[in-house]
Amino acid sequence: MGGLDAIGNTPLVALDLGDQRGEVWVKVESANPTGSYKDRMALAMIEAAERDGRLQPGQTVVEYTGGSTGSSLAFVCAVKAYPLKIVSSDAFAVEKIRTMRAFGADVELIHSPGGITPQLIPAMVARARQIAEETGAFWTDQFNNTDMTDGYRRMGEEILEQVKTLDSFCAYVGTAGAFIGAARAIREKLPAVTRVAVEPAESAVLSGRAAGTHHIEGGGIGYWPPQLTRDDFDEVIAVPDAVAFAEARTAARRHGIFSGPSTGANLVAARQVAGRGQRVVTVQVDSGLKYLSGSLYA
Incomplete structure (x- = not known):
């Protein structure tokens, strides 16, 4: 349906690591419509909610988001004619907020001048829940929605079609949907693949450390993602x-991989693992286009 048909089937490219051992391949997800x-x-x-009747024609959709999920929901809801209410924050890139509004979403911001604090995501979740309860909107509830995880299986399948074999899969963890969905698809075909979760050192909850404030958008939510075991x-x-x-800056200048800081974290971890051969x-x-107004490319 229109632009929705452009989702997925993104390229996979190899980085030139010079004399470094191993290989790093990058799934270029900036090729998706948003x-x-x-x-x-x-x-x-x-589409899962449409199929099972949880979402009715013309019903309002609500979600909490740092911006990329909101941009994507705004895009999908615009094409499918669902009103969308977003709860986000000024801790996230202004380009994401503007993108959501460009697609017609009603965006409510929670003030968090210090960055992505341990309190921010729970506050956004609570506000989204309140809106759903008060208005009857369909809450996609991305952290708990298993349809979200299933939506990333195809990314893992595409990787297998493109590279055939690999030793490790490495990805930044936010909702953990992309990590779980792609890794499970890959593991079904290649049981020996090592699955490497990436997180911010300033809020390394998966590593067993305390939650803290950080600036790598898209993850480091301050608690264990509900679907991740x-x-x-x-x-x-x-x-x-x-x-x-x-x-992230080096990747843009050396490899033409123009991205945000979560991709930078992915590349740091991938290089470390590739160094093992x-x-x-x-x-x-x-895409790095989402971060031009902030400090990343200033």
Whole structure:
């Protein structure tokens, strides 16, 4: 249906690592219509709810989001004619807020000048729940919605079609949907693949450390993602904010991979794993066009 048909089937490219051992391959998810792999999950959540009757024609949809999920939902809801109410925050890139509004979403912002704090995501969730209860809107509830995870299986299948074999899959964890969905699809065909979860060092909850404030959008939510279990990953790599930001800038200038800081974190972790002599696949989460007004490319 129109632009929705452009979701998925994104390229996979190899980076030139020079003399470094191993290989790093990058799934270029910025090729999706809103420049993010979140298009996959937004479409999956909406179409599953349509099929089983949870979402009725013309019903309002509501979600809490740092911006990429909201941009993708706004895109899908615009095409399918669903009003959309978004709860987000000024802690996230202004380009994402503007994109949601460009597609017609009603965006409510929670003030968080310090960045992505441990209190922010729970506050956004609570407000989205309140809106759903008061208005009867359909709440996609991305962290708990298994349709979201299923929506990323195709990404894993595409990786297998494109590279045939790999040693490790490495991805930043937010909702954990992309990580779980793609990794499960890959593991079904390649049971020996190592699954590496990536998180911010300043809020390394998966590593067993305390939640904290960080600036790598798209993850590091401050608590364990509801759908993620300890059986879903084999290793965790925590990447500091500054290192992720620097790697994102380097990737743009050296490899033409123009992205945000979560992709930078992915590339830091992927290089570390590739240094063991492995073929690693990671993900370009979204486009650097979403981050031009902030400090990343200032």
